[in-house]
Amino acid sequence: MEAILKYFQESQIYINDKLRAFLINDVSLLDMLYESMGYTLYSSGKRIRPIFCFIVGDLFNISRDKLATSACAVEMIHTASLIMDDLPHMDDAQLRRGKQANHLVYGQNVSSLASIGLLARAFEVVLNDPGLSDVKKNKIASRLASVLGTNGLVGGQFVDLKYLNTSMEYSTLHYIHSHKTAALFVASGEIAAIIGNATEKEIQAIKNYAQNLGFAFQILDDILDATGKEAEIGKSVNNDSGNFVTLFGIEKSKKLVQEYTESAIKAIKIFNEKSEKLIILGQMLLKRKV
Ligand code: GRG
Numbered sequence: 201m202e203a204i205l206k207y208f209q210e211s212q213i214y215i216n217d218k219l220r221a222f223l224i225n226d227v228s229l230l231d232m233l234y235e236s237m238g239y240t241l242y243s244s245g246k247r248i249r250p251i252f253c254f255i256v257g258d259l260f261n262i263s264r265d266k267l268a269t270s271a272c273a274v275e276m277i278h279t280a281s282l283i284m285d286d287l288p289h290m291d292d293a294q295l296r297r298g299k300q301a302n303h304l305v306y307g308q309n310v311s312s313l314a315s316i317g318l319l320a321r322a323f324e325v326v327l328n329d330p331g332l333s334d335v336k337k338n339k340i341a342s343r344l345a346s347v348l349g350t351n352g353l354v355g356g357q358f359v360d361l362k363y364l365n366t367s368m369e370y371s372t373l374h375y376i377h378s379h380k381t382a383a384l385f386v387a388s389g390e391i392a393a394i395i396g397n398a399t400e401k402e403i404q405a406i407k408n409y410a411q412n413l414g415f416a417f418q419i420l421d422d423i424l425d426a427t428g429k430e431a432e433i434g435k436s437v438n439n440d441s442g443n444f445v446t447l448f449g450i451e452k453s454k455k456l457v458q459e460y461t462e463s464a465i466k467a468i469k470i471f472n473e474k475s476e477k478l479i480i481l482g483q484m485l486l487k488r489k490v
Pocket of ligand 1: 247248277281282284315316319357381490
């Protein structure tokens with residue numbers, strides 16, 4: 201267990217260093233824009249999605265260096281979505297990653313540009329990676345585009361906004377969280393599997409794991425949102441409109457977290473003893489408090 205905790209910490213340090221290296225500004229006129237991008241990107245994110253990329257990479261003996269641009273791209277897209285999600289015309293949140301939301305520091309105009317700047321940089325780092333073949337770069341960029349667009353985050357957010365303060369059926373809530381949250385977990389695992397030349401069966405197992413883990417993660421997010429204190433979880437609470445807790449209550453939601461985590465762990469049994477880190481990741485996320 202200690203070795204795995206060390207692995208998580210080392211991965212966080214590695215990804216933080218790479219993110220800084222991929223966001224260097226050499227045009228002083230843009231200082232404030234880069235500050236805004238870095239303000240949320242370098243703050244205390246858990247880096248779950250890049251860590252998941254690295255763990256999947258390990259299944260295929262792929263080094264962190266080979267996965268660095270994809271792992272950073274996923275984190276940049278995630279961070280861009282957080283900045284946009286917090287804007288007044290979206291969730292209108294005040295607190296993110298333990299600090300004031302980006303737009304409260306830099307203004308809505310700058311943070312909107314920072315969010316788009318991070319999205320564009322995500323594609324740049326992958327497409328300029330000399331360690332990836334053109335075929336792989338194309339596949340990864342295409343996967344990033346689909347998780348970002350109407351079949352991913354944008355679509356999920358749209359339906360979320362459409363149902364703001366309105367009751368919804370489970371199928372709608374499922375759509376929102378599948379697209380807003382689980383989709384980026386799925387893409388993170390799939391991209392690492394593509395780099396690892398995984399078979400179709402292995403890719404399916406990883407996607408299945410990630411989809412279930414993403415759901416467990418989101419339901420727990422809803423529970424923390426309903427029960428946690430802003431100062432402890434580091435972000436605005438009671439802001440999420442579409443919500444498992446409002447639909448099912450706390451106890452049933454906790455049961456669902458457990459069930460989705462178990463389904464995730466079942467999905468990666470094909471990797472035998474190599475699945476250990478994925479199992480521990482699932483168990484750790486089950487206990488998370490932030
Ligand atoms: C991609 C710019 C862009 C927009 C897409 C705004 C939007 C449309 C989508 C919002 C997606 C969103 C914020 C989903 C919530 C996902 C979620 C559970 C976030 C919390 O993730 P953690 O706990 O956060 O991993 P940290 O801060 O640790 O990284």
